[in-house]
Amino acid sequence: MTQEEKSRQVGAERRSGSAAGKSGKSLAEITEADFHRIYRKLVAKVRHFGVTEEQVPDLVQETFLEAHRMLRGGRFKGHSSLDTWVISIGKHRCLKYHRARQTQKRKAVEVAVDTPVTEDWGGGLSLEATQARPDKELEGQQLLAKVVRAMRGLPSILRDPLLLRVRGHSYRQIGRLLGIKTGLVSSRIHQARTELHRELPDIRPPSNR
Amino acid sequence: MDKPEDSTTERLLDHAALAYVKALEETVTRHPELETLVAFQEGRLSDREVADIRRHLVVCSHCSDEILRLDAFDQAETSLEGSNSESADRGTAEAAAGWERFQQELGEKEAADDGSSRDLRSGSSTESPRPVWMLAASVLLAVAGSFAFFLAYQQHGETSSTIGDDPYLVNLFPDGEESTRTSDVPKIAIPKGMDSLLLRLLLGDQTQYRSYAASLGPLAGETHWQKVGLQRQPSGEFLFTIPRSELPAGDYVVRLTGEREGAAQEIAAYTFHILDDP
Numbered sequence: 001m002t003q004e005e006k007s008r009q010v011g012a013e014r015r016s017g018s019a020a021g022k023s024g025k026s027l028a029e030i031t032e033a034d035f036h037r038i039y040r041k042l043v044a045k046v047r048h049f050g051v052t053e054e055q056v057p058d059l060v061q062e063t064f065l066e067a068h069r070m071l072r073g074g075r076f077k078g079h080s081s082l083d084t085w086v087i088s089i090g091k092h093r094c095l096k097y098h099r100a101r102q103t104q105k106r107k108a109v110e111v112a113v114d115t116p117v118t119e120d121w122g123g124g125l126s127l128e129a130t131q132a133r134p135d136k137e138l139e140g141q142q143l144l145a146k147v148v149r150a151m152r153g154l155p156s157i158l159r160d161p162l163l164l165r166v167r168g169h170s171y172r173q174i175g176r177l178l179g180i181k182t183g184l185v186s187s188r189i190h191q192a193r194t195e196l197h198r199e200l201p202d203i204r205p206p207s208n209r
Numbered sequence: 210m211d212k213p214e215d216s217t218t219e220r221l222l223d224h225a226a227l228a229y230v231k232a233l234e235e236t237v238t239r240h241p242e243l244e245t246l247v248a249f250q251e252g253r254l255s256d257r258e259v260a261d262i263r264r265h266l267v268v269c270s271h272c273s274d275e276i277l278r279l280d281a282f283d284q285a286e287t288s289l290e291g292s293n294s295e296s297a298d299r300g301t302a303e304a305a306a307g308w309e310r311f312q313q314e315l316g317e318k319e320a321a322d323d324g325s326s327r328d329l330r331s332g333s334s335t336e337s338p339r340p341v342w343m344l345a346a347s348v349l350l351a352v353a354g355s356f357a358f359f360l361a362y363q364q365h366g367e368t369s370s371t372i373g374d375d376p377y378l379v380n381l382f383p384d385g386e387e388s389t390r391t392s393d394v395p396k397i398a399i400p401k402g403m404d405s406l407l408l409r410l411l412l413g414d415q416t417q418y419r420s421y422a423a424s425l426g427p428l429a430g431e432t433h434w435q436k437v438g439l440q441r442q443p444s445g446e447f448l449f450t451i452p453r454s455e456l457p458a459g460d461y462v463v464r465l466t467g468e469r470e471g472a473a474q475e476i477a478a479y480t481f482h483i484l485d486d487p
Contacts, residue, residue, distance in 0.1 A: 032308055035308045036301075039303070040300050045285040048285035064311050074402070091282055095247065095275060095279065144225050156264075160263075162226060163229075163230045164266075166223045166224075166230065167230060177263065177266050177267075177276060178267075193219070193222065197218075197222075203218055
């Protein structure tokens with residue numbers, strides 16, 4: 001194969017988005033055509049990841065710069081298409097960014113730790129109620145202790161879907177996180193609640209005195 | 210037959226269950242590494258590892274949220290055909306602007322590269338009216354650290370011969386902070402071809418010191434490398450390079466110290482592990 005034919009083949013692979021993938025050839029840089037094609041895919045994905053809108057162009061830009069640096073360093077081995085490889089770098093970037101944001105938020109929460117906690121059902125789990133209503137606090141703590149005991153007694157296949165549910169996840173999300181079908185999530189949560197009722201037959205809200 | 214569910218009791222149970230799971234979450238001090246979480250999300254872990262991660266996800270809202278976000282990333286519609294010509298045009302314009310910015314930032318990197326070489330050879334550049342450090346500083350802000358080492362080099366008066374042509378950038382959190390988010394000390398594999406490690410030490414403490422220094426040593430051993438005269442970046446972090454030759458595989462700690470009223474104080478320690486050559 002002549003040099004010209006080789007160049008043509010690499011060019012064709014790049015245009016198809018399969019880049020060096022199948023042929024094992026390495027690339028030295030991202031062309032404008034590569035950039036345009038991948039940029040639009042990447043922007044859509046970064047937006048779906050859930051970062052702020054103003055952060056999207058920065059994350060996409062950082063992704064391309066990192067991809068460029070890695071290409072220069074010969075880190076693209078051609079095991080996948082160029083598009084897939086760059087998008088994978090973008091995915092890691094998003095996760096790193098999100099973790100950094102979470103760390104910042106956690107520090108902010110630690111600063112605000114003195115904020116009183118309230119519970120809308122008047123249980124004794126709140127710090128505020130603990131100080132103001134010791135009788136309710138006791139009731140609430142006893143209730144919590146009972147529920148904790150009952151929870152611990154549940155098999156994890158029933159307990160885990162329920163815990164994710166009370167956190168606010170949808171059945172579909174719970175199924176995804178636990179690797180089970182949505183229908184099974186629903187029946188296990190129902191079963192978990194039934195078991196809890198059986199274990200805690202006399203459970204009722206703390207009285208409003 | 211099941212007992213009919215009373216909605217108040219149901220809510221009460223859910224509140225108690227939520228209090229229980231939140232209490233469990235407070236006991237979580239270790240989280241899967243970023244790579245492990247991505248591997249889980251992509252279905253690349255063994256059954257046993259998957260079971261471990263799932264147990265963690267039940268009690269960790271941060272990591273379960275991250276998995277769902279990664280799913281959303283993967284499932285995003287990436288068709289290039291927009292729903293209408295207006296959105297297609299906007300996408301094209303954004304991509305064009307992105308390409309321009311990409312080219313500009315690459316150009317600035319190369320200019321900074323050339324500028325530093327010229328300075329070493331002839332003392333100054335005649336092409337740019339701005340000092341090289343200003344150019345490098347703008348790159349630092351724009352590229353979020355990828356090229357920050359140029360600034361660090363110029364500020365510290367190092368020459369390119371003592372620095373690798375392509376340092377490997379690593380962010381480190383002080384011990385006791387990031388360790389609550391990740392399962393182990395950071396493990397660093399310096400890629401082949403990288404002659405030095407560019408460390409970015411992140412620091413939340415805003416106390417100002419007269420001067421800063423960093424010392425490197427094995428986790429259980431004496432300091433064998435030191436960097437004095439460090440300058441804190443406007444964003445609060447410290448940047449400096451360590452030659453690869455100083456970092457054979459093993460556990461290390463970098464101690465950041467500050468001088469105040471004539472006395473040196475340790476500000477933070479950063480533990481990390483260097484892996485064998487990949």
